[in-house]
Amino acid sequence: MTVTTVAHYRFPPAAREAVLERLLPVAQTTRDEPGLKYFHILETPSEEGHLILIEGWKDQEALARHRERPHFRDGLLGSVVPLLYERSVHISTPAFEEQFS
Structure with a gap:
């Protein structure tokens, strides 16, 4: 089942x-x-x-593998996130995947 993440990153405009x-x-x-x-x-x-x-992953396992990779851990969490004052991530799956895929 497709897994979609929607993340909101908020930061001072000067840090863009x-x-x-x-x-x-x-x-x-x-x-x-x-x-x-x-x-x-x-x-x-x-x-x-x-x-x-907005990211769409083949399944939960693909998303889990992504979150273990160095570019996610070191690049995103270690380098980008410290510049943010807010980060929210929402994980969802389609309510009607068979009808709209």
């Missing part, structure tokens, strides 16, 4: 360039991972200092 600079290599490596179906990073024009990351 540093956040994006550190996030880019993590995103590039993540896009090459087996089990990844889609990955989007969106900015919120109405709210400076807010990114939304």
Whole structure:
């Protein structure tokens, strides 16, 4: 079953360039991972200092493997997250996957 994560990253607007600079290599490596179906990073024009990351994984195991990889642990958690003042991650699965896949 597809697993989707929606993460909200909030940071001081002055930290935008540093956040994006550190996030880019993590995103590039993540896009090459087996089990990844889609990955989007969106900015919120109405709210400076807010990114939304949307990831779709083949299943829970693929997501779990992603969270064990060095670019997630060291790159994201170790380098990007310290620049944030808030990070929320929501994990969901489709209510009607068979009808809308």
